[in-house]
Amino acid sequence: MAHRWVDHTAELELRVDADTEAGVFEDALAALAELLRDGAANELVVFDVAIDAADRATLLAGWLDELVFRAETEDLVPGRVERLMLDADGLRATVQAHRGRPRHVVKGVTYHSLTFDAVDGAYRATVVLDV
Secondary structure (H helix, E strand, O other), X not given: OEXXXXXXXXXXXXXXXXXXXXXXXXXXXXXXXXHHOOOOOOOEEEXXXXXXXXXXXXXXXXXXXXXXXXXXXXXXXXXXXXXXXXXOOEEEXXXXXXXXXOOOOOOEEOOOOOEEEEEOOEEEEEEEEEO
């Protein structure tokens, strides 16, 4: 798996390459954790996420939006995915995080340039964050 950030004016574009669909979601969480990381190792929190969407790209946006929402409202910095199940209609996951002081840099997840594609037996996704 690999990810990289691409600078935009008031936006960050995240591009994720993974071997599996689940890997895209796991790596997107890791990338967001890198962006929000606060250096603290406070209270460990485990929470469940359930998202339904018509397609994988919209599901990825919903996934990141939920993680950003938790950072903003509960001061949760995502750490890792404990369990992730994908089906035709959505995603069910258990996420491990810590309560801390996440960098509140993400205003929202946008839908422009949003992609999630199978490419040569692997998966590639792009999502733009408003910062």
